[in-house]
Amino acid sequence: xxxxxxxxxxAINPLLKSNGFVRAGVTWRKDQGExxxxxxxxxSGWAGGVYYLNLGVYFRALGTENAPTENRCHVxxxxxxxxxxxxxxxxxxxxxxxxxxxxxxxQAGEDSKKGLVFKEVRHAT
Numbered sequence: 493x494x495x496x497x498x499x500x501x502x503a504i505n506p507l508l509k510s511n512g513f514v515r516a517g518v519t520w521r522k523d524q525g526e527x528x529x530x531x532x533x534x535x536s537g538w539a540g541g542v543y544y545l546n547l548g549v550y551f552r553a554l555g556t557e558n559a560p561t562e563n564r565c566h567v568x569x570x571x572x573x574x575x576x577x578x579x580x581x582x583x584x585x586x587x588x589x590x591x592x593x594x595x596x597x598x599q600a601g602e603d604s605k606k607g608l609v610f611k612e613v614r615h616a617t
Contacts, residue, residue: 511580516559524587526592528549553593554593554612
């Protein structure tokens with residue numbers, strides 16, 4: 493059985509916190525040097541108990557925000573809800589593989605099939 497959003501947030505918080513993320517409401521952020529990793533839990537406005545897991549990476553070279561929201565990130569994807577350990581592992585791997593603009597640019601073609609990638613990321617060298 494799938495957790496509700498509040499139970500999921502309580503379970504994922506220590507996993508993200510132990511990996512350097514700081515929570516602000518329903519969003520966790522981590523400074524990755526060249527970028528900011530953003531993990532967001534979004535409740536559905538239409539269906540009770542339904543929630544979405546939004547990941548994003550915001551590149552300092554492409555903007556000036558210090559605490560970007562997920563929808564302002566330069567690379568974004570939505571994960572399917574699963575148990576918190578599985579989600580945390582997947583999210584941490586996803587963030588790590590896109591922590592630099594060069595790394596994100598190398599994956600931009602494939603990422604564009606699964607989520608949003610800003611054109612500035614696709615053309616970064």
